[in-house]
Amino acid sequence: xxxxxxxxSDDALDALSARVxxxxxxxxxxxxxxxxxxxxxxxxxxxxxxxxxxxxxDTYPRVLDGRAEIAAMVDGELHQSLVARGxxxxxxxxxxxxxxxxAVATLHSLLLLREPEQDGFRVWRAAANRWELRREGDxxxxxxxxxxxxDGDEAAxxxxxxx
Amino acid sequence: xxxxxxxxSDDALDALSARVxxxxxxxxxxxxxxxxxxxxxxxxxxxxxxxxxxxxxDTYPRVLDGRAEIAAMVDGELHQSLVARGxxxxxxxxxxxxxxxxAVATLHSLLLLREPEQDGFRVWRAAANRWELRREGDxxxxxxxxxxxxDGDEAAxxxxxxx
Amino acid sequence: xxxxxxxxSDDALDALSARVxxxxxxxxxxxxxxxxxxxxxxxxxxxxxxxxxxxxxDTYPRVLDGRAEIAAMVDGELHQSLVARGxxxxxxxxxxxxxxxxAVATLHSLLLLREPEQDGFRVWRAAANRWELRREGDxxxxxxxxxxxxDGDEAAxxxxxxx
Numbered sequence: 001x002x003x004x005x006x007x008x009s010d011d012a013l014d015a016l017s018a019r020v021x022x023x024x025x026x027x028x029x030x031x032x033x034x035x036x037x038x039x040x041x042x043x044x045x046x047x048x049x050x051x052x053x054x055x056x057x058d059t060y061p062r063v064l065d066g067r068a069e070i071a072a073m074v075d076g077e078l079h080q081s082l083v084a085r086g087x088x089x090x091x092x093x094x095x096x097x098x099x100x101x102x103a104v105a106t107l108h109s110l111l112l113l114r115e116p117e118q119d120g121f122r123v124w125r126a127a128a129n130r131w132e133l134r135r136e137g138d139x140x141x142x143x144x145x146x147x148x149x150x151d152g153d154e155a156a157x158x159x160x161x162x163x
Numbered sequence: 164x165x166x167x168x169x170x171x172s173d174d175a176l177d178a179l180s181a182r183v184x185x186x187x188x189x190x191x192x193x194x195x196x197x198x199x200x201x202x203x204x205x206x207x208x209x210x211x212x213x214x215x216x217x218x219x220x221d222t223y224p225r226v227l228d229g230r231a232e233i234a235a236m237v238d239g240e241l242h243q244s245l246v247a248r249g250x251x252x253x254x255x256x257x258x259x260x261x262x263x264x265x266a267v268a269t270l271h272s273l274l275l276l277r278e279p280e281q282d283g284f285r286v287w288r289a290a291a292n293r294w295e296l297r298r299e300g301d302x303x304x305x306x307x308x309x310x311x312x313x314d315g316d317e318a319a320x321x322x323x324x325x326x
Numbered sequence: 327x328x329x330x331x332x333x334x335s336d337d338a339l340d341a342l343s344a345r346v347x348x349x350x351x352x353x354x355x356x357x358x359x360x361x362x363x364x365x366x367x368x369x370x371x372x373x374x375x376x377x378x379x380x381x382x383x384d385t386y387p388r389v390l391d392g393r394a395e396i397a398a399m400v401d402g403e404l405h406q407s408l409v410a411r412g413x414x415x416x417x418x419x420x421x422x423x424x425x426x427x428x429a430v431a432t433l434h435s436l437l438l439l440r441e442p443e444q445d446g447f448r449v450w451r452a453a454a455n456r457w458e459l460r461r462e463g464d465x466x467x468x469x470x471x472x473x474x475x476x477d478g479d480e481a482a483x484x485x486x487x488x489x
Contacts, residue, residue: 012339013175019346020182026353027189034258038269038323041291041313086314088271088289093256093419095360106364108414110438110447112273112289114314121273121286123447126414126438128367150367151412151440160364176338183345190352197421201432201486204454204476249477251434251452256419275436275452277477284436284449 037089045071051142058146086114101135128156200252208234214305221309249277264298291322363415371397377468384472412440427461454485
């Protein structure tokens with residue numbers, strides 16, 4: 001350790017840089033969560049790029065395995081019909097726990113569907129979410145996202161357990 | 164470049180400061196988005212101060228041009244009636260892209276109305292949002308906010324395209 | 327003040343550290359807000375640990391006084407019945423104002439209940455929230471959280487006033 005001036009050291013700068021990186025990590029993960037909803041609601045298959053190449057989206061009742069399957073879901077008939085009807089995929093601000101190059105984001109997702117005859121939207125789904133992420137060379141990506149309907153089932157509640 | 168101690172330089176401090184500023188920018192924009200809902204739901208015309216003086220709020224079917232018109236909307240009969248009935252203006256955590264002194268925040272907004280006979284709230288509106296912001300001398304402000312109902316129309320989906 | 331190299335000083339590092347701490351404070355408070363919903367929806371009495379030992383959760387029509395009462399609410403019959411039916415406690419991204427070792431977070435909370443016969447969820451409650459927090463030795467905790475239904479009553483609107 002080289003000390004400079006009145007006792008400060010490079011260590012102080014390194015420590016501060018590490019604190020900044022911890023903040024950057026959290027905000028990068030916020031950004032991923034906040035990017036998903038707009039991307040999926042404009043039916044953009046690029047939403048799949050939020051995942052690593054072999055990332056998984058485990059969403060009842062389907063498990064989408066890899067970016068290609070996730071992109072195909074976005075392009076698929078069911079999703080296109082939701083978008084044409086009017087839908088909003090809302091993700092809440094996540095609880096984030098970072099551990100080195102891994103992280104877990106815990107949050108709720110809501111899927112709202114337009115109901116023209118009710119002059120409004122129905123909350124079709126409210127789901128517990130666990131997003132597992134990994135730091136890649138160029139930023140964070142999702143390795144596995146699992147969500148389950150909050151219908152009283154224990155499985156959904158377990159997803160909300162971060163540790 | 165003046166090098167100090169074991170090779171560190173002022174450049175390191177400058178670089179770190181720039182990273183901190185990037186984080187401050189993002190959080191300042193989060194704060195603006197998070198301030199809007201509470202301000203509008205307490206019917207505070209100061210909500211208009213989140214915009215620059217000549218800022219625009221383009222909200223179907225009206226375009227509010229300048230702070231005075233935005234404040235007048237908050238004070239207006241329609242908004243006052245919503246507040247008296249019970250309403251919640253929810254904004255989601257935004258995707259934020261900063262480019263120098265400009266930024267774009269992409270998010271969903273929900274407008275919930277109290278429905279006493281249903282013992283609950285109806286999601287009246289779910290809208291795609293694009294907020295354009297500019298760094299002013301004393302912080303960020305909105306230059307243009309556009310939102311559109313997510314009713315299947317292409318215009319709403321286009322708003323969700325950040326680039 | 328000891329000046330080093332070409333005029334930089336330790337003051338610059340201190341100033342930067344203070345900016346980083348301000349960001350850490352905000353993110354710590356985001357994390358508290360984002361932790362509450364998942365904790366309560368998995369019916370985890372540890373949700374009470376987000377409060378200081380004698381913290382208060384003033385929620386219509388009850389005032390829960392201290393961690394033990396908050397934990398008892400989570401374990402209680404009403405809450406357990408909501409969880410068994412299927413519910414989602416959604417908190418929005420808060421407006422945060424930090425003043426030294428005190429902070430106020432202003433936000434909306436939504437409580438959604440599963441309505442199987444409607445193939446969806448009802449927004450049972452949409453509430454104005456004021457969370458008052460205090461910096462403790464090991465981080466921020468809630469001293470008082472107050473929420474009120476947004477039913478047009480002035481009391482709810484007043485909660486949304488941060489200052």
